[in-house]
Amino acid sequence: MLAYQFDRERYNRRMKWYLHDRFGMFIHFGIYSIPARGEWLRSTEEMPEELYLPYFEEFNPYALDARAWARAAKRAGMRYAVLTSKHHDGFCLFDTKTTDFKSTNTPYGRDIVADFLDAFRAEGIRVGLYYSVIDWHHPDFPQYGDRQAPLRNDPVAGSNEHRVFDRYLDYMHEQVREICTNYGKLDLLWFDFSYDDMRGEKWRATELMNMVRELQPDVITNNRLEVSGEGFGSLAQCDPTPYHGDFVTPERIIPPNGLFDVEGNPLAWEACITMNDNWGYFSHDTNFKPAPMLIHKLVECVSKGGNLILNVGPDATGRIPDQSLAILDEIGRWMERNSASIYGCGPAAGGPLEVERPEYGRITRNGDTYYFHLYENALGPMPLLGVPKERIASMRLLRDGTEVQLSNSWTHSDYPNIAFADLGPSPVLPDPVDTVLAVKIKEA
Ligand code: H79
Structure with missing residues (x-):
């Protein structure tokens, strides 16, 4: 097999809009918005599938207005948006042929990915899809005795022996193929996530990324097909794999001094940040960060050479919570006058002067x-x-x-x-x- 050839010029070309735009919206939405206890509840509550499926049968976000989501993002000054096309629970917000566990097969009946893409593109906002390579629904994804999966004291169901992982991988690759084929040009793909030895070629990542590159030549991707918490990936090592990913994704943290590869060159990164303490809608979580703090966090990211993607979790009716909307509008009022200090900007270092960060x-x-x-x-x-x-x-x-x-x-x-x-x-x-x-x- 030919060694992978990293093309720096092509990389710079596809990253241009992303490094310019700096500020995006993350949207976590799924049937977990009904129990409203966050998107991890099947794991944190060790909830068996049969207790989760009623939410699937009931799912009907009748007030979902993707154009209202897009206008809220636009008003806030967000230039790209990423929707969870499938989270760890395996529920698909798109009309896949691979499973019945999808939004088109609920009382709501719509392809939410398609609605999202139409609405955001109409507002001139770049579009991306989050896709979980972890899947708690698929019968061939290892579920038991593993820290990422719902644990259950069921000695029969609680075994991975009968599971054929390659069958899951075929399914997962096919879903990514559908996403990359059926919805026009995507600007970004956000994979989530690798852990322990579940990384890289365990996902058949070279094959996956070759397909993605063929179907979406200019799409940019994050680096979670190869890393979890530790390390910043092969691009940071200056030894890129075929599935290196284009940017690093620190989760709910801003790197203290920005991020650099081992040769000292700046790396592209994006801090993904929640507004309260959860990604998916969580009705009791009112611990929202004030808008001025989030404005300062955005400025901090840009001053360190990074992006900020700020999350909203629409509720079971499909609405972005009022508190989130109010925060977005407050950010927007600042952005309306000050976005020239965000778009196209980066750190002071590398400019005509050696300017120091002031105390104020x-x-x-x-x-x-x-x-x-x-x-x-x-x-x-x-x-x-x-x-x-x-x-x-x-x-x-x-x-x-x-x-x-x-x-x-x-x-x-x-x-x-x-x-x-x-x-x-x-x-x-x-x-x-x-x-x-x-x-x-x-x-x-
Ligand atoms: O989609 C969002 C998260 O659901 C996902 N990535 C972002 C973008 C994510 N998956 N895993 N993790 C984040 C890290 C795992 C954290 C955990 Fe936990 C600690 C899982 C169980 C304990 C956080 C706290 C979730 C449940 C309790």
Whole structure:
């Protein structure tokens, strides 16, 4: 067999939109929205299939309006969206020929993947599908005596002896083929997930990715066909496998210093973050993160060279919870004025100056424009560490375009490499969440 040839140029081409857009919506939806105790309940509650199937028979999200989902994402400034086409429970939100365990075979009767794709594409939002390679429904997927699967004290059913894993793999590959064939161009595929020795060729991953590449030449994929928690995958090792995945997926964590491959080059990554403490709808979980915090998390990701995909879990009626909608709208109000400091931006490092992260906030950068994110007031002149005043071409508040002048105070003579921005006498910044100061740099 020929060794796999990683094509850096092709990689850069397909990653361009993703690295530009930075902010996406994750949607976790399925029959688990009815019990409303999260998408893991079959495992956490060791729930046998017969107690789960009634949700399948009842499933009817009559208020599901995919265009309303798409408008909510758009208003928030999200540029791509990823829907769970199948989660670990094995329930398919698309009209597959491989199983009856699908949305078209419920009282609802619709192909939710198709509705999702139509609606989001109509809003100009890039589309992706999440697909679980783990499957708690398929009779040939190992279910028992394994930490990922529902455990049950049933000595007969609780055995894997009769299970033929290759039969499951044929089924799984066929579903991925359907997803990649029946729904037009997909921008992203999000596989979930590998664990223990269940990784890479255990999934017949080379064969799978060869098929994906043939059917969807420009689709980008995450790296979970080969990694779980430990390590960042073969791309990070600079030794890419045929199924390396294009970006790293830290889950509910933001990497402290961004992520780099072993040669020190920046890696593409995406923090996937829940709004409360669950992915699937969880009616008692009201522990929502405030919108200002999530705005700061988005800025943090971009300042470290990463993306943020923020989750919503629609309820059993198909609606995104009101609290989530309110948070999205608040993020959107900030994005409406400040998204130039997000889209097309990355870390300060690598720019024309060596600019240091300030104590009062963070920095993002697009080319020779540094965006200083001011989270607090400086009680006077705001120091821009690493920016000599003679290198400044212009300084503007991003939210309204207001010119910001250099401070004329004593500070300049003492700090030749720190310009001081004069934000005026007001003790309150124009936007107390994050006032963005756009500083354009000129040639020395
Ligand atoms: O789809 C979302 C999660 O369901 C899935 N990935 C994201 C995007 C995911 N699968 N596994 N994990 C996350 C990590 C496993 C966490 C677990 Fe647990 C700890 C499984 C059982 C204990 C979290 C806490 C889930 C149930 C309790």
